[in-house]
Ligand code: ADP
């Protein structure tokens with residue numbers, strides 16, 4: 001569960017002289033439970049590729065499949081985390097995680113117990129009743145991670161999730177994400193322009209280059225991991 005396949009994907013945007021490709025000839029398989037990073041300079045097409053996997057935009061050519069089914073739009077089984085948190089500001093940390101659990105048909109008490117456990121897993125025990133506006137950037141992203149994993153996603157797409165955080169907070173978020181990923185083994189696609197971040201987190205890295213965006217090199221790092 002959680003195989004993501006990009007097959008000869010091309011994504012274009014309307015430009016002044018007609019459709020302009022932002023991503024071209026991208027074929028890539030994310031095996032279930034792997035952690036893949038895509039690195040490359042700003043504007044090379046990383047976010048565009050991720051947004052297509054999330055179902056926010058449609059490829060002009062080729063297809064993206066999750067467990068064999070074409071992506072046709074946003075799907076609650078595909079988690080997405082952005083740099084800007086995207087928490088519900090009117091809900092507490094607990095309420096935000098609870099929201100992701102609603103589609104499973106748990107009782108209120110079960111949802112509460114699972115949401116509390118998910119927040120404890122990301123180091124937010126005691127912070128459950130706080131609203132996003134009362135939390136630091138790192139803590140907000142911890143809530144987003146708890147919310148996403150609580151929803152038992154087939155795959156998790158992360159677009160520069162720690163880009164707004166200071167270096168020290170980023171370091172603690174890397175440790176946290178590695179631990180949570182190992183515990184859940186969801187398929188992760190992680191976009192970053194930071195090579196060190198990709199090396200610390202991922203078990204495979206694809207390098208994208210621009211004009212138009214495509215993958216020019218791929219590395220496997222899994223041998224170095226337990
Ligand atoms: P990255 O994530 O690597 O920084 P993006 O995927 O955001 O790159 O952008 C890739 C290219 O597609 C850029 O040239 C960008 O200007 C263009 N682009 C991205 N989104 C749109 C859009 N909604 N409309 C038109 N062009 C876009």
Ligand code: ADP
Nearest residue numbers: 133134135136137138139140142168169172173
């Ligand atoms: P981390 O995400 O690793 O905890 P942060 O820099 O986000 O790192 O926060 C460090 C600590 O500072 C937090 O654990 C929290 O106790 C406190 N803190 C920072 N900013 C806030 C805030 N806006 N509201 C409440 N506590 C905060």
